[in-house]
Amino acid sequence: MYRIAVIPGDGVGPEVVRESRKLLGFICDRDSTVQLAFDEFPWGTDYYLSTGEMMPADGLAQLSGYDAILFGAVGSPRVPDHVTLRQLLLRIRHGFDQYINLRPVRLLPGIRSPLADVGPSDVDMLFVREGTEGEYAGLGDRIYRGTDRDVALQTAIFSRHGVQRAVRWAFELARREGRSVTSVSKGNALQYSGVLWDEVFAEVSTEYPDVESHELLVDAAAMFMVMDPRRFGVVVASNLYADILTDLGAAIMGGMGLAPSANLNPEHRFPSMFEPIHGSAPDIAGKSVANPVGSIWSTALMLEHLGHAAWSAAVQRAIQAAVASPATRTPDLGGTASTRQAGDAVIALLDHARETPRPEAGPPPVPGAAPAASPVPPS
Ligand code: NAD
Ligand code: IPM
Ligand code: MN
Numbered sequence: 001m002y003r004i005a006v007i008p009g010d011g012v013g014p015e016v017v018r019e020s021r022k023l024l025g026f027i028c029d030r031d032s033t034v035q036l037a038f039d040e041f042p043w044g045t046d047y048y049l050s051t052g053e054m055m056p057a058d059g060l061a062q063l064s065g066y067d068a069i070l071f072g073a074v075g076s077p078r079v080p081d082h083v084t085l086r087q088l089l090l091r092i093r094h095g096f097d098q099y100i101n102l103r104p105v106r107l108l109p110g111i112r113s114p115l116a117d118v119g120p121s122d123v124d125m126l127f128v129r130e131g132t133e134g135e136y137a138g139l140g141d142r143i144y145r146g147t148d149r150d151v152a153l154q155t156a157i158f159s160r161h162g163v164q165r166a167v168r169w170a171f172e173l174a175r176r177e178g179r180s181v182t183s184v185s186k187g188n189a190l191q192y193s194g195v196l197w198d199e200v201f202a203e204v205s206t207e208y209p210d211v212e213s214h215e216l217l218v219d220a221a222a223m224f225m226v227m228d229p230r231r232f233g234v235v236v237a238s239n240l241y242a243d244i245l246t247d248l249g250a251a252i253m254g255g256m257g258l259a260p261s262a263n264l265n266p267e268h269r270f271p272s273m274f275e276p277i278h279g280s281a282p283d284i285a286g287k288s289v290a291n292p293v294g295s296i297w298s299t300a301l302m303l304e305h306l307g308h309a310a311w312s313a314a315v316q317r318a319i320q321a322a323v324a325s326p327a328t329r330t331p332d333l334g335g336t337a338s339t340r341q342a343g344d345a346v347i348a349l350l351d352h353a354r355e356t357p358r359p360e361a362g363p364p365p366v367p368g369a370a371p372a373a374s375p376v377p378p379s
Pocket of ligand 2: 090279
């Protein structure tokens with residue numbers, strides 16, 4: 001029995017997480033070997049407005065006994081974003097040492113990318129975003145606030161240990177998947193942190209002579225994602241760069257509503273957290289039009305992480321089949337389905353997706369396949 005902590009959060013978070021939970025409930029009903037128990041936590045902006053905190057002081061201790069966290073989104077115009085995000089989402093990522101944020105960027109068949117003349121075989125990247133340090137370290141200060149001498153310091157942290165473990169994990173993933181690795185940094189302008197990143201990448205790459213490796217400056221990487229997305233296999237980058245590039249990736253794969261992520265503590269010392277990369281989308285919240293696919297796909301990454309690889313693959317195949325038809329797509333993809341109908345469509349296709357043999361006779365390889373069930377930390 002796995003225990004799952006569910007944090008639906010704000011805006012469209014609860015709407016998309018509802019569909020993910022429905023799908024997991026369906027799987028548990030179908031297969032007695034999948035045993036999941038859910039506890040829901042009401043943490044988010046409403047909780048903050050009534051208690052003064054985004055989660056209780058012992059929130060991490062409460063979550064620490066769970067096997068995984070299913071997260072929706074947080075953020076509301078009613079509270080400054082740096083409060084809501086720092087006190088909940090980033091606290092969990094940092095507190096649980098979720099140093100790998102895996103973000104598949106895949107164009108599914110039938111979805112039109114805004115890039116001209118690209119198809120599914122051209123857009124298939126696995127972003128490995130460092131999740132605990134970099135620009136998000138949360139260190140800094142503010143002096144002379146409110147005066148015309150106002151100064152802000154925001155200190156990034158790049159440690160050899162931190163860069164090394166993210167880069168190694170990326171190489172392990174690339175080796176398993178038969179892909180290249182591209183490192184993204186900015187060593188030409190950032191003579192301390194960027195250069196450390198590049199040095200560590202070069203060192204680690206010598207441990208993987210069988211894996212093709214490349215280095216790009218982040219500005220050029222953004223350009224190549226648009227001009228030549230096929231050059232990317234696994235991409236490893238710091239917290240901020242990969243945050244920005246994966247929104248670009250989401251756009252390239254058809255929209256924010258599709259893109260999944262897994263915040264992993266690869267050693268399983270702490271729970272890992274699974275969430276779509278999109279935010280609370282206040283502009284469409286409450287209208288039942290949010291696309292649940294990013295959340296459902298993240299749930300597939302969770303199933304893989306928990307050792308249910310066959311179900312993970314089935315969910316990803318069912319997603320692929322569901323989004324192929326406008327009738328079962330939400331409006332962001334030019335469809336007519338509501339959030340609920342889009343979630344139901346994935347579930348309705350699950351049994352068939354599960355029975356479809358792979359790989360020869362089945363559909364193309366599973367989109368967004370996560371690394372092995374229990375990603376082994378490279379020593
Ligand atoms: P956003 O991702 O919420 O929305 C950007 C655009 O994508 C909007 O037009 C939105 O309608 C659309 N979109 C997002 N999710 C969608 C879905 N499931 N289906 C269809 N369309 C979808 O980003 P934002 O507007 O910059 O941020 C809104 C709030 O969310 C802010 O408070 C921000 O800080 C927060 N945020 C939270 C997370 C998180 O909790 N993980 C991530 C990003 C942003
Ligand atoms: C994401 C989000 C978060 C991030 C924000 C909301 C702090 O944009 O998960 O991509 O930047 O990590
Ligand atoms: Mn982001």
